[in-house]
Amino acid sequence: MANMKQIAQMARVSIGTVSHVLNNSAGVREHLRRRVLQAVQTARYQPNQLARGLRRDKTDMIGMIIPDITNPFFPAVVRGAEDVAFSNSYRLILCNTDNDHSKELAHLNELHTYLPAGLIVIPSNFSDLTVQAERYRRAGTGVVCVDRLPKNWSGDSVTADxxxxxxxxxxxxxxxxxxxxxxxxxxxxxxxxxxxxxxxxxxxxxxxxxxxxxxxxxxxxxxxxxxxxxxxxxxxxxxxxxxxxxxxxxxxxxxxxxxxxxxxxxxxxxxxxxxxxxxxxxxxxxxxxxxxSGYQLGTRAASILLDRIQGDKSPAKHLVLETSLDLRNSVAPPPSGNRVTKPLKRRNRRDGQEIVHATS
Amino acid sequence: MANMKQIAQMARVSIGTVSHVLNNSAGVREHLRRRVLQAVQTARYQPNQLARGLRRDKTDMIGMIIPDITNPFFPAVVRGAEDVAFSNSYRLILCNTDNDHSKELAHLNELHTYLPAGLIVIPSNFSDLTVQAERYRRAGTGVVCVDRLPKNWSGDSVTADxxxxxxxxxxxxxxxxxxxxxxxxxxxxxxxxxxxxxxxxxxxxxxxxxxxxxxxxxxxxxxxxxxxxxxxxxxxxxxxxxxxxxxxxxxxxxxxxxxxxxxxxxxxxxxxxxxxxxxxxxxxxxxxxxxxSGYQLGTRAASILLDRIQGDKSPAKHLVLETSLDLRNSVAPPPSGNRVTKPLKRRNRRDGQEIVHATS
DNA sequence: CGGGATAATTGAAACCTTTCAAGGCTGATA
DNA sequence: TATCAGCCTTGAAAGGTTTCAATTATCCCG
CATH class of the missing domain: 3.40.50.2300 (Response regulator)
Known part of the structure; x- marks a missing residue:
């Protein structure tokens, strides 16, 4: 994999100049800029994100933690967040906690060491996210909470009404x-x-x-x-x-x-x-x-997070999205009057049916 | 965030020793080891994964690319892969391609610069993964293809029969x-x-x-x-x-x-x-x-990948999982004999229904 | 054409690890 | 007690980028 040094050589400029071209961090005269871009093209160069992150103390990753990827509602949220993140060239690291407190903790801890630009979290059961989030906040990393809030949550949030x-x-x-x-x-x-x-x-x-x-x-x-x-x-x-x-x-x-x-x-x-x-x-x-709309929950959360990343220091936002009632065939008036209550059928499950019975 | 230097100071040893303790990369006498571990504990130190990845030329992330997180089948695969990856302390970076060729390409390119330990891919429509995967292979990064294969795929794969x-x-x-x-x-x-x-x-x-x-x-x-x-x-x-x-x-x-x-x-x-x-x-x-079983597809793929990461150089594996037929109420014998074909009802959709009609 | 101001370019340090080579210590053997 | 082997420990380089300070080039005005 090509690195900046090679690009610099190809373009007959210094490493610093290459960096400036790539980041627009300083004026570079047109003919040099062209040479650099040319070299980048021919070498199919792409900056090493690890090095960049290490130096900048921040990557372009957004950590997203969800309780259960298997419940279709959450993927919708992910989808929304991803769409917004992706189009702003942030990438999502998705972590599944399986509603397991300790797994959430593990993810929260680890993620930290990848220096993500921010976090979007749907807290799992018994989450003590509030404590953890403090660490991120101290490092200047935004955390947005979605769908449900952990105890004493005072940070940004997006929920439904x-x-x-x-x-x-x-x-x-x-x-x-x-x-x-x-x-x-x-x-x-x-x-x-x-x-x-x-x-x-x-x-x-x-x-x-x-x-x-x-x-x-x-x-x-x-x-x-x-x-x-x-x-x-x-x-x-x-x-x-x-x-x-x-x-x-x-x-x-x-x-x-x-x-x-x-x-x-x-x-x-x-x-x-x-x-x-x-x-x-x-x-x-x-x-x-x-x-x-899970999708909207996701897009809104990502938007708020991006604002924070871009330096929005305003007080915590609590976005509450409206719901609407979608009536289909599962509702009807109650059985007429005081009709005798219909007896229940004897219970009789098919063999091999999957539902597991709780012990309690 | 604490770094190794601080840990080294706290434990009154050199940075190198701290690293050796953390990675078991050389014998360290018990009393020093204890001092280091102690310091790590009290400082709640966690190694910076970016620096580590940069130095080692490889991270503990596994990139996973799926076509559509919204189709419940894929989350099942993800779940399987995640379970195996997580318990081997690898983390999943999930990328959604939205069945979009160019998005897949973008992810494939980017991911590369994070030096993932491996890749699990469910190719999107028109995927030319085969070409892309070459780059990863040359860098010694394993790629496992799941559920469906792109043209001319010759690498590892896990599919159903x-x-x-x-x-x-x-x-x-x-x-x-x-x-x-x-x-x-x-x-x-x-x-x-x-x-x-x-x-x-x-x-x-x-x-x-x-x-x-x-x-x-x-x-x-x-x-x-x-x-x-x-x-x-x-x-x-x-x-x-x-x-x-x-x-x-x-x-x-x-x-x-x-x-x-x-x-x-x-x-x-x-x-x-x-x-x-x-x-x-x-x-x-x-x-x-x-x-x-999408879940199994995922676990198997992750297992193969982990083997590769651990140095398995054997020829490409093509795992094909059995299917089984699950009969429920949507099948019955055809309408009796030569009964006149029932006329179709006039089509009459509710307003606001969501299905969009194709133009062709 | 000289001088100064401004803009462009460069080199090197820093980010945090891992790892290699080199040096130090320990303990055993003679 | 001297020597040596072998194990511990250390310091420093390296990995690829960003960024700051310093240097060099450019331009304009007098």
Whole structure:
């Protein structure tokens, strides 16, 4: 691989001049500049980013840490961030924490030694990002938090209006005539889960509906959690007629559970999710959901970060994006009047089905 | 951030000794070693990876290039690769090419200057990776190709047995009694698409079924492509009774099209996809699919790469993973006998629906 | 044409490691 | 106790860039 020294020789100039041409860091007379560019071309020279980073104390990499690349919502965020970063010639180093606290820590520590220009983080469960981020801040490296915030987070953030989204969804169910509303929340130490629950509660309060505490189930943000907690909910008496799921993965699990118990969505149970993932369009029934644009979350976060990199010293920004309710076939009015509650089918799973049962 | 010099001072040894302790590159007597480790601890020292990489001419990063992070199949591969890489303390730099040739090129070029230890690539459409990879090989950097191969690829590769998988799926449809089988393939310059088509054809040939050339439609590996080509297929006369889709995203699009034309899957049209994505479980009807483990593709690729990094000089490896057929509700025998072909419903899309129509 | 001011160019230091060669120490053997 | 081998330890160079200070070239004005 060619280096600057060789380019300098080819162009019959000093190394310093080559650098100046490449970075526009000082005036260089046209004929020299041309010679340098020429040499760069013919040698297909590309500056060694490690050396450059070492010297500059900063690279053109942006670290991005996400909890689970397997949940389709996060790739959407990544995509957004990548698009903005790439077109500003920053590159993304993507780290997957697998929702594992220690893995997040490891990434956070390591990343630091690559001197990234900034960090975009979707905190994992139990993240103590706040402490870690301090190290980065002290080194002048921006950190933007996306989707959910760790405890005591005071830095830049981009989130959706979770509270309002949940509120809207709940109001919609209420308007359809439901009175026995349940919700399956994500882990309540995550701000987004908490906010969605409080939106749900606000809507209930507003119409003076009583909320049976058993109707609020907390679980992880995945299909399995949704599946298990839905089984729990649907065995309660009286059985809830509508479920607001903390996200679409939970809703997907709910759908499976509803089906398995011989019930029908939306006839017996209405269901609304959160995120409005693409895959909600093709489910049976198609899934209603609170739509938030993961892509936008990503682009906005990257933009804020780029501003910081370019020297924006203004106080922390907290961007909250609007949500909208996307109604499809998974909602309907509750089963008519006081009709006798339909009995549940005996549970009968196919062999080899994948869902693992929790021990607790 | 602390550096080696400070550690050396704290431990009252030379910089060289610190390095030796950290890398086990020479015997260091126990009491000095302890002093160094102590200092490292208290200063929370972490070696600067840029400097290290610069000196060693190689970093602990593995570049991974994928065509579209938004297609759930690829994150699964990433996940696999990441798990293996991470546990061997390599880190993944993920680059998304958006199926864009020039973006792939840009990433390939850039990545080079970060001196990654190796590369895992799922080539994009029209990739001329083969040429690019040469540069890496000359620098002693391994490149492993996953899922599909670019033209003239002679390096390491990990792929699924696309031909056999497609064959099995087709045989299954035939066994159910279908005779008018159609297929929607991915871009045929991609090896995986080509292999799947040839598996399909082999099955047809074996049972001496005639293949109407119009029954083979080529498109991109996404929902929109599947949607459009299914519309085309279902307007042909006689109408095919079964479709083998080149992947699950295409199958998802097909499902939408079938539904939109007022037809029923599986009663009017049977459908089998490829990849066996999670989301196939919750579609209406649930989607049958040729199952290939993206996760395994990823782990295997990473393993091969790690071997190369550790000095494995054996000839290029071509790992081909088995597939299995996962049957769900999207397949059934063809509509009974010579029943009059059901008329198509007039097309009538909801406003604001997202699918964009191609101009051609 | 000389002088000064300004612009262009250069050389070398610095960034933080790794690694090599050289020097120092330890302990054993004679 | 002197010598030697062998192991430890060290200092310095090298890796490729940026950047600062210093030098050189250019230009304009008198």
């Amino acid at each position: 979770n509270e309002q989204g949940a509120y809207d969804a709940t109001r919609c169910l209420v308007k359809l005539g439901h009175t026995r509303l349940a919700t399956i929340t994500g882990p309540l130490h995550l701000t987004n889960a908490k906010e969605r629950l409080s939106g749900f509660k606000r809507a209930m309060r507003e119409v003076k509906l009583l909320l049976n505490p058993e109707y609020v189930q907390e679980t992880t943000f995945d299909k399995r959690g949704g599946y298990l907690k839905t089984l729990t909910l649907l065995r309660l008496l009286p059985r809830p007629t509508a479920i607001f799921a903390g996200n679409d993965m939970i809703a997907l699990g709910a759908l499976l559970a509803i089906r398995e118990l011989g019930l029908n969505c939306p006839k017996d149970v209405s269901l609304i999710g959160f995120d409005d993932l693409d895959l909600g369009e093709t489910t049976d029934p198609s899934l209603s959901s609170v739509s938030q | 696309n031909e056999q998988g497609a064959y099995d799926a087709t045989r299954c449809l035939v066994k159910l009694g279908h005779t008018r089988l159609a297929t929607i393939t991915g871009p045929l310059h991609l090896t995986n698409a080509k292999e799947r088509l040839s598996g399909f054809k082999r099955a047809m040939r074996e049972v001496k079924l005639l293949l109407n050339p119009e029954y083979v439609q080529e498109t991109t590996f996404d929902k929109r492509g599947g949607y459009l080509k299914t519309l085309t297929l279902l307007r042909l006369l006689p109408r095919p009774t079964a479709i083998f889709a080149g992947n699950d995203m295409i199958a998802l699009g097909a499902l939408l099209a079938i539904r939109e034309l007022g037809l029923n899957c599986p009663k009017d049209v049977s459908l089998i996809g490829f990849d066996d994505l999670d989301l196939g479980e919750t579609t209406d009807p649930s989607l049958s699919s040729v199952s290939q």
